[in-house]
Amino acid sequence: MQHMHFHFLETAREIQDEIIALRRHLHQNPELSKKEYETSKYIQSYLTNLGLDAKIIHGTGVVALIEGEKPGPTVGLRADIDALPILEVNDLPFCSQNPNVMHACGHDCHTAAVLGAAKILLKHRRHFQGNIKLIFEPDEELSGGAKHMIEAGVMENPKVDAMFGAHVNPLLPVGSVGILPGKAYASSNPFEITVTGKSSHGAKPHLGIDAVMLAAQILNAIQVYVSRQVDPLDSALITVGTIHGGTQRNILAQEVKMTGIIRTLDPALRKRTVETLPEIVSGIARALGGEASINIITSASGIVNDPAMTELVGNSVRKLLGESSLIHMDKPSMGTEDFGAFLEHAPGSFYQMGIRNPGKGAVHPLHSDQFMVDEDALPLLSALHAQVAFDYLAEASVKKK
Numbered sequence: 001m002q003h004m005h006f007h008f009l010e011t012a013r014e015i016q017d018e019i020i021a022l023r024r025h026l027h028q029n030p031e032l033s034k035k036e037y038e039t040s041k042y043i044q045s046y047l048t049n050l051g052l053d054a055k056i057i058h059g060t061g062v063v064a065l066i067e068g069e070k071p072g073p074t075v076g077l078r079a080d081i082d083a084l085p086i087l088e089v090n091d092l093p094f095c096s097q098n099p100n101v102m103h104a105c106g107h108d109c110h111t112a113a114v115l116g117a118a119k120i121l122l123k124h125r126r127h128f129q130g131n132i133k134l135i136f137e138p139d140e141e142l143s144g145g146a147k148h149m150i151e152a153g154v155m156e157n158p159k160v161d162a163m164f165g166a167h168v169n170p171l172l173p174v175g176s177v178g179i180l181p182g183k184a185y186a187s188s189n190p191f192e193i194t195v196t197g198k199s200s201h202g203a204k205p206h207l208g209i210d211a212v213m214l215a216a217q218i219l220n221a222i223q224v225y226v227s228r229q230v231d232p233l234d235s236a237l238i239t240v241g242t243i244h245g246g247t248q249r250n251i252l253a254q255e256v257k258m259t260g261i262i263r264t265l266d267p268a269l270r271k272r273t274v275e276t277l278p279e280i281v282s283g284i285a286r287a288l289g290g291e292a293s294i295n296i297i298t299s300a301s302g303i304v305n306d307p308a309m310t311e312l313v314g315n316s317v318r319k320l321l322g323e324s325s326l327i328h329m330d331k332p333s334m335g336t337e338d339f340g341a342f343l344e345h346a347p348g349s350f351y352q353m354g355i356r357n358p359g360k361g362a363v364h365p366l367h368s369d370q371f372m373v374d375e376d377a378l379p380l381l382s383a384l385h386a387q388v389a390f391d392y393l394a395e396a397s398v399k400k401k
């Protein structure tokens with residue numbers, strides 16, 4: 001048992017060509033969010049060939065269970081599977097063959113790595129007590145597939161006791177792994193504000209209610225909320241990205257519509273922000289004689305990594321790749337990741353796999369049409385997933401005794 005980690009890395013090296021081939025197939029055949037039909041069939045058939053019972057869930061999601069030799073807790077490994085509406089400009093033998101669709105967020109790598117981890121774990125099945133649930137999530141990029149998979153029961157039968165997942169990260173050198181306990185990604189709430197005034201001649205503003213002026217006051221007030229009602233050491237961000245209203249320069253606008261996003265790191269601050277903004281928006285408009293309302297949508301949950309689970313990942317990285325491969329990330333991201341929805345149902349941690357290598361052109365940011373990865377990271381990520389799952393089950397069974 002002592003040297004189990006050597007086995008995981010060795011096994012990953014033995015099958016690394018296969019893991020890379022899986023990733024290249026997915027990269028060549030990317031599919032957009034909610035339309036991952038061929039992708040989920042491909043995942044399902046690979047798992048079926050491994051002897052697993054892989055089920056389609058929530059349209060294009062896939063779930064499968066690896067049962068250890070002895071009963072015990074269940075640990076989840078998650079990969080997201082969708083691609084983006086981007087035309088790939090890279091010149092690779094396995095470039096996207098689907099015009100205007102590209103795996104520019106590395107979800108092809110995430111999927112291949114969890115499939116590789118499944119194969120590694122099956123080879124070592126006799127060494128673990130408990131189950132590993134493999135979860136392939138569709139629609140991460142658009143509306144968030146996690147909550148629908150959860151509603152469809154993915155976290156039950158057997159109940160998932162801990163969840164792990166990873167994202168490739170082009171800012172971290174290949175071979176390294178980043179961890180961050182606590183708040184790691186922001187939650188997202190898109191919104192639309194409708195401001196209603198009353199039209200009149202632009203030279204007789206007192207006879208109407210100017211929706212453009214109301215919108216300006218509302219824009220100001222919501223930024224005052226951020227700067228004056230939120231602890232400066234917490235993070236709330238409100239961006240208004242579009243504003244449309246009015247018909248002609250000498251007519252007071254009857255209506256203005258604005259759309260934007262709210263991002264917060266702290267779940268309690270998210271709740272307070274979502275509760276406070278409608279009061280500000282309607283209160284300002286009413287005070288000036290008009291009306292305004294805000295429709296706030298609940299999108300991705302933020303990621304709050306469980307400290308103990310994050311420490312477990314750190315120890316798995318040390319065992320597998322050595323202390324020098326472990327990077328303690330210094331700050332969270334105001335970006336979003338749908339993995340957070342799973343962490344509302346089980347503790348866990350989301351780690352960052354370094355893929356940066358200037359020598360191979362792997363330097364471009366996520367969602368870039370030039371996004372590229374150093375594939376040397378793939379067997380490492382498969383081995384790490386296997387190690388993390390194994391270490392969790394081993395720790396959980398010791399605790400039980």
Ligand SMILES: [Zn+2]
Pocket residue numbers: 105141366367
């Ligand atoms: Zn993305």
Ligand SMILES: [Zn+2]
Pocket residue numbers: 105106107167
């Ligand atoms: Zn992503």
